[in-house]
Amino acid sequence: xxxxxxxxxxxxxxxxxEEELRVILDTATAFKGVGERNLKKVPALRxxxxxxxxxxxxxxxxxxxxxxxxxxxxxVVNINASASSLEKGETLLDTARNLEAxxxxxxxxxxxxxxxxxFLADRLKASVINAGDGAHEHPTQGLLDAFTIREKLGTxxxxxxxxxxxxxxSRVARSNIEILTKLGAKVTLVGPPTLVPKTxxxxxxxxxxxxxxxxxxxxxINLLRIQHERQKTxxxxxxxxxxxxxxxxxxxxxxLKPECLxxxxxxxxxxxxxxxxxxxxxxxxxxxxxxxGLAVRMAVxxxxxxxxxxxxxxxx
Amino acid sequence: xxxxxxxxGGRVIDPVNGIDEIRDLFVQDGRLVEKxxxxxxxxxxSGKVVTPGLIDIHVHFREPGQSHKETIETGSRAAxxxxxxxxxxxxNTNPVADSPATIAxxxxxxxxxxxxxxFCTGAITRGIAGEEMAPIGALAAxxxxxxxxxxxxxxxxxxxxxxxxxxxxxxxxxxDHCQEATLSADGVMNEGEWSTRLGxxxxxxxxEDLIVARNILLAEETGHPIHCQHISSARSVRLxxxxxxxxxxxxxxxxxHHISLTxxxxxxxxxxxxxxxxxxxxxxxxxxxxxxADGTITILASDHAPHAPYEKExxxxxxxFGMLGLETEIAVFxxxxxxxxxxxxxxxxxxxxxxxxxxxLGLDCGTLSLGAIADITILDxxxxxxxxxxxxxxxxxxxxxxxxxxxxxxVQTIVDGKTVWNLENGFSEQG
Numbered sequence: 183x184x185x186x187x188x189x190x191x192x193x194x195x196x197x198x199x200e201e202e203l204r205v206i207l208d209t210a211t212a213f214k215g216v217g218e219r220n221l222k223k224v225p226a227l228r229x230x231x232x233x234x235x236x237x238x239x240x241x242x243x244x245x246x247x248x249x250x251x252x253x254x255x256x257x258v259v260n261i262n263a264s265a266s267s268l269e270k271g272e273t274l275l276d277t278a279r280n281l282e283a284x285x286x287x288x289x290x291x292x293x294x295x296x297x298x299x300x301f302l303a304d305r306l307k308a309s310v311i312n313a314g315d316g317a318h319e320h321p322t323q324g325l326l327d328a329f330t331i332r333e334k335l336g337t338x339x340x341x342x343x344x345x346x347x348x349x350x351x352s353r354v355a356r357s358n359i360e361i362l363t364k365l366g367a368k369v370t371l372v373g374p375p376t377l378v379p380k381t382x383x384x385x386x387x388x389x390x391x392x393x394x395x396x397x398x399x400x401x402x403i404n405l406l407r408i409q410h411e412r413q414k415t416x417x418x419x420x421x422x423x424x425x426x427x428x429x430x431x432x433x434x435x436x437x438l439k440p441e442c443l444x445x446x447x448x449x450x451x452x453x454x455x456x457x458x459x460x461x462x463x464x465x466x467x468x469x470x471x472x473x474x475g476l477a478v479r480m481a482v483x484x485x486x487x488x489x490x491x492x493x494x495x496x497x498x
Numbered sequence: 499x500x501x502x503x504x505x506x507g508g509r510v511i512d513p514v515n516g517i518d519e520i521r522d523l524f525v526q527d528g529r530l531v532e533k534x535x536x537x538x539x540x541x542x543x544s545g546k547v548v549t550p551g552l553i554d555i556h557v558h559f560r561e562p563g564q565s566h567k568e569t570i571e572t573g574s575r576a577a578x579x580x581x582x583x584x585x586x587x588x589x590n591t592n593p594v595a596d597s598p599a600t601i602a603x604x605x606x607x608x609x610x611x612x613x614x615x616x617f618c619t620g621a622i623t624r625g626i627a628g629e630e631m632a633p634i635g636a637l638a639a640x641x642x643x644x645x646x647x648x649x650x651x652x653x654x655x656x657x658x659x660x661x662x663x664x665x666x667x668x669x670x671x672x673x674d675h676c677q678e679a680t681l682s683a684d685g686v687m688n689e690g691e692w693s694t695r696l697g698x699x700x701x702x703x704x705x706e707d708l709i710v711a712r713n714i715l716l717a718e719e720t721g722h723p724i725h726c727q728h729i730s731s732a733r734s735v736r737l738x739x740x741x742x743x744x745x746x747x748x749x750x751x752x753x754x755h756h757i758s759l760t761x762x763x764x765x766x767x768x769x770x771x772x773x774x775x776x777x778x779x780x781x782x783x784x785x786x787x788x789x790x791a792d793g794t795i796t797i798l799a800s801d802h803a804p805h806a807p808y809e810k811e812x813x814x815x816x817x818x819f820g821m822l823g824l825e826t827e828i829a830v831f832x833x834x835x836x837x838x839x840x841x842x843x844x845x846x847x848x849x850x851x852x853x854x855x856x857x858x859l860g861l862d863c864g865t866l867s868l869g870a871i872a873d874i875t876i877l878d879x880x881x882x883x884x885x886x887x888x889x890x891x892x893x894x895x896x897x898x899x900x901x902x903x904x905x906x907x908x909v910q911t912i913v914d915g916k917t918v919w920n921l922e923n924g925f926s927e928q929g
Contacts, residue, residue, distance in 0.1 A: 196695065273812060295813035296697040297767030316815070317697030356697055384691040 187485045191303035191310045194319040195360035203361055205491045207329050209481035210474070216253055217476055226484050227256035232288040233281050236313070237263040237274070240292050242448055242472070243313050243322075247290045250479035256288070278302045288483060291315070309486040317351045322482055323447055324357025326475040328365060330467055331402055333474065334443055339366035344396050346372040346428055347406030347455055349382060350417075354406060354447045359385050370396050373428055376417040393428050397437050404445040405430055405455045421454050428455070435460045443467050502526045502535035503915065508543025508876065512550060512866035513849035523548060525872040528915035532868055541917075543876055546909060547844065550852040550864050551583025551615075551873025554824060555673075556648075556727060556751065556799035559585075559616070561607060562600065563592025568804035568893050570604070571611035573824070575891035576802065578919040580824040581908025583873035584615040584863050585802075586855075588648040589626065596621035596632040598640035605641065613918040613925070614911075615873070617643045617861065619673065622661045626650040631661055638668035643859040646673035648727065649774065649819075651709055653679050659716055666722040671858060673725040674713055676734065677775065681705035686815050688730075688761040688776040696764065698814065701776050703731035710734040714741040714748050723747040725858060728801050730756045730775035732785035739794040749858055751797040752786050754823060754830035759898060769810045770898040773803070774819035787834070790850070791841040797858065798850040800827040804894030822897040825890055830899065832879050832906030844879060872915040879906040891925075 186205045195203065216224055232251040234244050244260065251258045263269060268277055274293070281289060289306070291299050292313040299312030314320040332338055343362055349355045349371050359382075362369050369387040371378045382389050390396050397403070408424060418424055425431070430444070435457065438444075444456075444466045452458040461468060485491060503525035510521050526535045559573035568576075570587075577585050587604065589595035595604060601618050608616035620637030624630045626647040634645060645665055651674060652658040662672055682705040687693050689700025710726050714737060717724040729735060729750045738750050760779055763771040771777060789795040803820025810817050828851070835841045842850075856864030863873050887900040910920040919925050 275811060293813070295815045297814045300767050301813055315697075317699075319697065351697075353697055356695070379694070381689075381691055381694045385695060 185490065187491050190486055191299070192321050192482050192486055193299040193303050193310065193312045195321045195324050195357050196319065200364045203325070203328070203364060206325055206478065206481050206485060207332060209485060209491055210325070210329055210477040213480040213484070214474065214477035216480070217473070223253050223255060225255045226489060227251065227254035227487055230256040230287040230487060231285070232256045232258050232290060232483065233286045234258065234260045235277070235281070235289055235291045236261065237268060237291070237293045238314070240314070243292065246472070246475045247313060247479050250476050250483055254480055254483055256483070274298060274302070275305060278306055282306050282308050288487065311482060311486060314353050317353050317356070319357045319360070320353040321357050322475065322479050323354045324361045325482070326471055326478040327358055327404065327445060327447070328361045329474045329478055330445065330471050331367070331443065334467060334470070335401065338362060341367045341401045342370070342399055343367050343402040343404060344370045344372055344400040345404045345406065346393060346430070347377070348408055349373055349378045349406070350376070351409065352406050358404065359387055363387065372396055374418050393434065397434055398439070400442055401439065402443045402445060403430065403438065406447065407449065407451060408455050425454055430456045430460055432457050432460060435463070438465065441465070445471060447471070501916065502538035503541060503872070503912070504534050504538040505541045505543050505548055505874065505876070508546045508548035510548045510866065511845050511848045513845050514853040514865045515867060517866070518845050523866065523874070525874070525915045528872055530866055530868055530870050530872050541876070541910065545878070547877040547879055549848045549875050549877060550866050551911070551913065552581050552828065552851045552875050553584040553855045553861065553864055554582045554800050554802070554827065555586040555797065555855045555859060557585045557587055557802040557824065558590065558804065558820070559587050560804060561591060562603060566806050566893070569611070570607050570616060572891055572893050573802065573804070574608070574612035574614045574616060575925060576822070576824040577614045578911045578913070578925070579891060579908070580826070581828050581875040581877060581911055582614060582824060583875060583911060583913045584617065584861065586617045586619060586643060586859065589619050589621045589646065590649050594621050594626050595619065596624050596626070596637070598633070598636045601637060601640040601642055614913050615863065617859070619644045619646050619648070621645070622647045622652055622672065623657065628652045628654055628657060631657070631664060634661070634664055634670065635668060638670055642670065643861065644671045644673045644725070646675070646727070648673065648675045651675050651677040651679070655712060658712070659720070662716050662720045662722050662724065666720060669860070671723045671725055673727055674709065675727050676706045676709035676713065678705040678708045681708065685776070686772060687764050688778045690761060690779060692761040692764060696767070698764070703733060703778060703782070706731045706775055707733045707737060710737050714738070714746055717748045718746045721747065723749065723858070725797070726750040728753045728756060728775060728799070729786060729789070729795060730778050730782060732782045735785045735789035735794055739789060739792070742794060749797060750789070750795045751799045752790055752795045753799060753801045754827050755821060755898065757783055757786050757790070757834050758830050763898060764814070767814045768898070769812070769814055769817035770821060770896050772814060772817050772819055773801070773821050787839055787841050790835060796850060796854045798831055798847070799855070800824050804892050805896045806893070807895055810896045820896065822887070822890065822892055822894060826885050826897065826899045826902070826904065828877065829883070829885070829904035829907045833904045836879065837905050872912060874912040875908055876910040877906065878909050881905065881907050881909070883907055
């Protein structure tokens with residue numbers, strides 16, 4: 183059978199077809215079972231070396247990739263920027279070339295520059311996996327969000343997903359938009375016009391500036407973190423006003439459909455974009471997202487290393 | 499020493515004299531003369547177009563201070579290869595060209611190493627820092643042809659106003675890179691659909707439009723000419739059109755990349771497409787071309803901005819702005835304006851590369867009048883060719899046009915009566 187996944191890299195969901203994205207999700211379904219077993223390890227990537235090149239701080243994504251690689255029996259090295267030569271002025275390309283000279287097979291990169299993963303992927307023989315490049319994409323987050331919705335609702339076709347928050351600076355939003363629209367969901371972006379400009383409509387989504395208009399119709403509501411570290415008061419007056427206008431308060435949560443999924447990519451600011459009790463409530467799938475992230479990352483590492491898609495195996 | 503030339507059978511286009519006809523041209527001792535001199539070297543220009551030597555009023559030759567990117571020598575060779583006999587250098591060198599000493603250094607270097615005519619601009623403010631006025635009178639005496647803080651648009655309107663008023667007494671036009679810095683902020687590409695898709699910080703048209711409007715008002719207020727460099731936005735064109743109708747002494751230039759490439763070019767994060775002001779949308783291109791066709795934009799230029807490969811081979815937001823332009827300039831203008839869009843006639847395009855820039859800056863060139871210095875370009879406006887950046891005499895390779903198939907190019911460049919380059923044989927030894 184024709185192999186559907188042919189890429190050594192995963193830089194952006196925008197680069198991949200609906201069919202390819204489904205292959206990743208199907209492969210992730212197969213890998214999810216591994217994490218539920220007593221013996222949480224398969225030999226798929228035995229002998230391969232993966233480097234976590236995190237030039238921007240992250241805990242959750244880095245650990246998720248690290249565990250994913252371990253469960254596939256790969257060897258893992260973590261590099262963080264403050265301890266690397268990048269601090270001494272070495273270029274990203276030189277750092278990556280050095281890793282390649284050490285015969286690293288997979289480089290997982292998080293970097294503040296949009297396009298940095300693609301930049302490396304075009305220049306290295308090693309597989310490059312994007313773990314977040316500036317405000318561009320965070321492909322595995324988009325995949326795990328789509329995976330979670332599909333797992334809970336059975337499909338993405340026609341599902342109404344509202345993504346709320348700082349869309350302009352969000353790579354999570356962009357990867358979500360890419361995969362959700364490709365797989366048939368109806369996406370609405372919600373936030374103040376400064377953070378959700380109308381230009382997003384050219385990506386095939388709806389833009390709304392009033393959360394109360396969309397809250398009752400959503401099948402999924404995905405609350406993005408308001409990023410304190412780059413919050414500039416020129417975009418909105420302050421967290422209090424943000425919560426009042428766009429926060430998922432308990433009162434607003436009452437108006438959600440009973441079966442609406444509540445998602446958040448983490449880390450949460452309890453009481454800002456999401457009420458604390460709502461975050462822990464019955465409809466919240468926030469921790470399922472974390473669990474699924476591991477399965478999705480196993481699938482991505484496996485496929486980019488040349489593994490046969492599981493969907494293909496089961497179908498043949 | 500200086501040879502005599504007989505340029506035979508070409509279509510001579512000399513916009514300043516209203517000439518567009520097949521005729522012969524004669525050169526003796528570096529000047530255009532009426533009659534053929536005995537023993538004149540014959541140049542067969544039949545089937546070609548003979549024009550005044552082309553002028554590019556917007557180049558960066560990087561000396562002093564950044565000779566790893568380009569030198570006056572290599573940049574001038576790129577100019578000659580592109581059909582340009584005269585260029586005007588921007589002052590953002592290191593040190594900045596804000597003192598007579600630096601101007602004198604550049605002029606001396608050009609005298610020794612350049613194969614085309616090189617003119618200098620001086621900075622408007624010291625160190626192009628936008629705060630204190632540069633020694634404008636001394637710069638005028640040193641021979642600068644205009645003042646500009648190119649790339650570092652003066653943000654303080656009070657400073658800009660005083661500089662324009664002060665420059666007026668020397669008759670030195672102001673050239674301005676129109677960019678309002680609080681709006682462009684950390685933008686690296688046009689703010690629009692593609693910056694949204696790519697998650698890259700946007701540099702909105704609004705930031706250009708606002709300064710174009712400022713400059714229109716300042717030119718009107720002072721009665722002194724201000725030239726808006728490399729216009730990239732549709733609304734800027736509309737502002738300029740309205741102002742020029744009212745007779746405001748404001749002019750504008752367009753660059754090849756702003757009429758041929760859109761921001762979609764950045765979709766693969768190729769830093770060769772990163773330029774300031776940024777590539778915008780098809781609607782902007784259409785309005786700029788309309789502005790060129792209707793006389794709103796009267797000057798064409800390259801903004802030739804070399805950067806070393808290692809400087810460009812970095813993450814997109816870290817890469818410097820700018821692209822090479824001189825070698826592909828005339829070809830892109832002819833391809834788009836003449837062949838594809840039929841927006842202008844060939845004489846109109848030639849005027850925007852000769853007499854118009856010469857008039858703006860008071861340069862003694864841009865004409866084929868008898869007695870004029872024999873700076874002459876011979877073009878084949880229909881020649882189909884493919885640009886290969888590896889053939890470039892530039893020290894840099896940062897071009898988005900590599901591999902482009904284009905129609906039209908210079909085939910011979912004559913400076914001061916001497917052939918410095920021709921397509922068949924390359925550069926002349928003494929070039």
